Amino acid sequence: MISQLNKEFESRVRLGIMSVLMVNDWVDFTEMKNLLEITDGNLASHSSALEKSNFIEVKKEFVGKKPKTSYRVTQIGRKAFEEHLSALEKLIGK
Amino acid sequence: MESKNYHEDLSHIRQMMEKSSRFISLSGLSGVFAGLVALVGAIYVYYVFQREGINYFDGNRNVFNQDLVKELILIGTVILILAILSGYFFTAKKSKEKNLKVWDKTTKRLLFNFSIPLVTGGLFCLGLLYHQLFVMVAPSTLIFYGLALVNAEKYTLTDVKYLGYCEIVLGLLSFFFLGWGLIFWAVGFGVLHVVYGLVMHRKYK
Numbered sequence: 001m002i003s004q005l006n007k008e009f010e011s012r013v014r015l016g017i018m019s020v021l022m023v024n025d026w027v028d029f030t031e032m033k034n035l036l037e038i039t040d041g042n043l044a045s046h047s048s049a050l051e052k053s054n055f056i057e058v059k060k061e062f063v064g065k066k067p068k069t070s071y072r073v074t075q076i077g078r079k080a081f082e083e084h085l086s087a088l089e090k091l092i093g094k
Numbered sequence: 095m096e097s098k099n100y101h102e103d104l105s106h107i108r109q110m111m112e113k114s115s116r117f118i119s120l121s122g123l124s125g126v127f128a129g130l131v132a133l134v135g136a137i138y139v140y141y142v143f144q145r146e147g148i149n150y151f152d153g154n155r156n157v158f159n160q161d162l163v164k165e166l167i168l169i170g171t172v173i174l175i176l177a178i179l180s181g182y183f184f185t186a187k188k189s190k191e192k193n194l195k196v197w198d199k200t201t202k203r204l205l206f207n208f209s210i211p212l213v214t215g216g217l218f219c220l221g222l223l224y225h226q227l228f229v230m231v232a233p234s235t236l237i238f239y240g241l242a243l244v245n246a247e248k249y250t251l252t253d254v255k256y257l258g259y260c261e262i263v264l265g266l267l268s269f270f271f272l273g274w275g276l277i278f279w280a281v282g283f284g285v286l287h288v289v290y291g292l293v294m295h296r297k298y299k
Contacts, residue, residue, distance in 0.1 A: 015103060019110035024199075027114070031199065035114050085107070092100045 004087035006080055008053055013038055013046045018081045021056060021073035029069040047071060055080060117200040117250045119189040122298065125257075125291025127180035133284035135173035136276055139166065150276060163228070177283075204249040211242040232275025236265030236282045251298070257290045 009015055016036045020027055027035075033043050050056045055077030059070045073081070112118060143150045146162055158166075189196040215238020222230045243258030261282050268278035 012103075012106060015107055016110045019107045020114040023111045023115040034195065034198075035110065085104075088100050088104055092104070 004083060005091070006084045006087075008050070008055065009081065009084050011046065013042060014050060017043075017047060017050060017071070018055070018073065018077065021071060022078065022081060026059065026070040026072050028071075032071065050077070053077075053080075113194070115200065115249075117204040119185055119192055119194055119196070120250050120254070120294075121184035121188040122291045122293070122295030123184040123188075124181040125287045125294060127184065127291075128177035129284050129287030129289075129291060131173055131177045131180060132287065133280060135169060136280035136284060139169060139276060142166070142169070158228075167223070200249065204246055207249055208242050208246040211238050211245055214238065215242070229272040229275065230269075232279050233265045233269040233272075236261050236268060236278060238265075239282075240265055251294070253290075253294060253297070257286060260286055 009018065013036060017032065020032060020035055029040075029043065032047075033040065036043065047056065047058065051058050054074055056071050057074050059072070061068055061070075140150055142162075142165065148158075186196050195201075215234060218238065219231050219234050222228070222234060240258045240261030240263075243254045243261060245258075247255035247258065264278060264282045264286070268275065271278070
């Protein structure tokens with residue numbers, strides 16, 4: 001049963017990023033940072049880890065002259081997170 | 095990991111989902127004060143009627159003169175602005191206490207979805223005024239306001255839908271008691287807001 005828990009989601013920050021993306025469409029960097037109350041570097045490293053696992057997709061664009069990074073959950077990510085959630089619920093004996 | 099951590103994980107997940115998708119700073123006190131403003135406004139209108147020699151409770155609805163209608167519309171607008179301002183004040187204060195931004199995506203989403211029925215209703219009522227169907231204004235405002243609340247339910251505290259249902263029922267009722275708009279308004283925008291606001295204030299302290 002423990003094996004169903006996804007190691008990728010062990011960190012609170014990653015759990016947070018996934019939770020936000022599960023109920024929203026594209027969310028940009030600043031908004032995500034404010035929601036999770038974390039630093040730039042922290043968000044950048046965790047989001048790129050999630051991107052590497054294909055759990056989220058990252059969009060980089062320019063708004064005027066400012067670069068803007070946005071995130072969205074992928075199908076794979078959605079499925080993985082849902083499985084992680086039900087594993088969590090089983091573990092606490094729901 | 096022990097189960098305590100799993101519990102914390104789950105509550106963290108739930109909290110992040112809520113925080114990012116719903117506007118949760120809506121203050122109960124906003125409702126209370128908006129309601130009080132509406133009640134004071136209704137009492138004031140009652141005195142305006144008396145000043146004009148109209149006894150509201152005798153049930154005779156003579157056609158009001160143009161100046162009185164204009165004055166009533168002006169009073170209504172002032173009440174609306176005061177109610178919105180007091181509503182905004184307490185909600186902004188609560189946002190600050192919770193360390194949330196007042197103006198973010200959740201606010202915009204809430205306001206947009208709240209506005210669709212509300213603006214439709216507002217324009218509809220302008221149409222009623224244009225055609226001099228004054229008695230229809232009170233039921234219409236209550237019904238459209240109720241629909242706006244029910245529509246907003248998905249984007250803020252879900253409890254607002256109960257207030258919405260009450261407003262809709264009250265609005266429909268008032269359609270069958272035309273001419274008692276002031277009373278229905280005082281109940282719908284005054285009493286219901288105060289009651290709802292107090293319940294919310296206690297629930298989400």
